[in-house]
Amino acid sequence: MSNTKTFTEGKILSPLISFALPVLFAMFLQTMYGAVDMLVVGQFSDAAAVSAVSTGSWIMHSVTMGINALSMGTTVLLGMRIGEGRRHEAGRVVGGSIAFFASIALAMTVIMFALAPIFANMLHAPAEAFDETVSYIRICALGGIFIVAYNLIGSIFRGIGNSKLPLYSVIIACVLNIIGDIILVGLFDMSANGAALATVFSQAISVVISFFLIKKMGLPFEISMKDIGFHKNIIKEVTRIGLPVAFQDVLVSISFLAITAIVNSLGVVISAGVGIAEKLCGFIMLVPSAFGQSMSAFVAQNIGARRPERAKKALFYAISVSFIVGVMMFYMSFFHGDILSGIFSGEAEVIHYSAEYLKSYAIDCLLTCFLFCFTGYFNGCGKTKFVMIQGIIGAFAVRIPVSYLMSKITPVSVFKVGLATPCSTIVQIILCGIYFMMMNKKEKQA
DSSP states (O other): TTTOOSSSSSOOOOHHHHHHHHHHHHHHHHHHHHHHHOOOOHHSSSSHHHHHHHHHHHHHHHHHHHHHTHHHHHHHHHHHHTTTGGGHHHHHHHHHHHHHHHHHHHHHHHHHHHHHHHHHHHEEEEGGGGHHHHHHHHHHHHHHHHHHHHHHHHHHHHHHOOOHHHHHHHHHHHHHHHHHHHIIIIIOOOOOHHHHHHHHHHHHHHHHHHHHHHHHOOOOOOOOOOGGGGOOOHHHHHHHHHHHHHHHEEEEEEEEHHHHHHHHHHHHHHHHHHHHHHHHHHHHHHHHHHHHHHHHHHHHHHTTTOOOHHHHHHHHHHHHHHHHHHHHHHHHHHHHHHHHHTTTTHHHHHHHHHHOOOOHHHOTTTTTTHHHHHHHHHHTOOOOHHHHHHHHHHIIIIIIIHHHHHHHHHSOOHHHHHTHHHHHHHHHHHHHHHHHHHHHHHHOOO
C-alpha cells in the first residue's frame, strides 16, 4: 500500500505539487534525451547532421506522444478503480494493458522501419541530411518495444499515485544516453546514427532496471500471469479513454511535423536553427506539461470518489503555479534566446534563426499554463473526446494554415511562422473555457 497515493482527502496544493515534482523532473530528463543528442551532434558534426536529428527525432517524438497519450487510458482507468475502492480489479487493468501495448509495440517497429524513407521525404528532409534522417528513424524504430514499455510503466505508476519509479528509470536512461552520445558521436564520429544508437541502448537498459525496481517495490494489488491477456472489456475501456487523447496528440504532432516540413524547405541552416528552438521549447514548457499529466491522475481519483470540487480546486492551483513559472520562461526565451540557442550550436546563422523562432514560443509560455492544465483536468474527468476535438481544431484550423501563410510572406520570418503555435493555443483555451462552463452548468442542473 505504500506505493499508492490517495488524493481524495486532506490538502490539495501540497500533494499535487509533491506528485508533480517527480513527473516534472522525469519529463526534464526525457527532454534531455533529444536535447543531448542535439547538443553533442551540434558540437561534433555539421548542420546537416543537426537537421537529421531534428527531423528524425520529431517523427519519433510524434510516435512516442501517441503511445504516451494512449496509455493515459490505463492511468485514468486505474486511478478511477482506486478512487472507487475497487483495487481487486487493478490487476486485470494492468494485465490487459500489457498485452494490448505489446502488440502495438510490434506493429510500430515494423511500420516505422519500413516507411522511414517515406516519412523523411514527406517532411522535406534537406538533401544533405536525407540519408542520415532515414537511418536515425530506423535505428530508433528498432527500440520501439522499449519506448512502449517505458510509457506503459509510467502510466501504471501515475495511476496508483506513484510518480517516483518513472523518475528513477528515466534518470538511468538519461545518464546512459549522455555517456553513449559522448562515446558514439564524440569519440567514434558516428554523427546522427550514434545519437540514435545511444538513445535505443539507454531505453533498453532503463526498462530492464525498471522491472527489477518494480519487483523490489511491489504493487499495491495482486497481479498474476492469468491477468495478462487480451481482456476485451479492459482494452475497450483503455481505448475509449486513451484513443481520443492519442488521436488528438498524433494529429497535433502531425501539425508540428507539417511546420517542420515547411521549415525544412527553407534550407538546412534554418532547419537546424528551428530544430534547436524546438528542443529548447521542450524545456520551457516543462512545468505546465508536468501539471497537465499530474492533473489526470489527481482528478481521476477525485471523480471516482465523487469529489468534483476538489478536482476543480486542483485545476485552479495548477494553473496559478504554472503561470508564475511561465512568466519567467517568457522573459528568458524572448530576451535571451540567443544565449540559450548558443548552448547547442556554434554557428552564428543557426543561433540567429533559433533565437527568432524561440520568441514565438516565449509568447506561448504565458498560454500553455491554461491549456495543458485544462486538458489534464478533462482527461481525468474522462472527457477525452472533447480534448481530441479541441486539439484537432487548434492544429488543423489554425496552426498549419497560419504557419503556411507566414512562410509565403517574403522575406520569410521564422518568428512569424512560429506565431502559429500561440495563435492555436488561444483558440484552444477559448474552447476549453466554454466546455468547462458547460460542464459546471450541467453539474448544477443534475
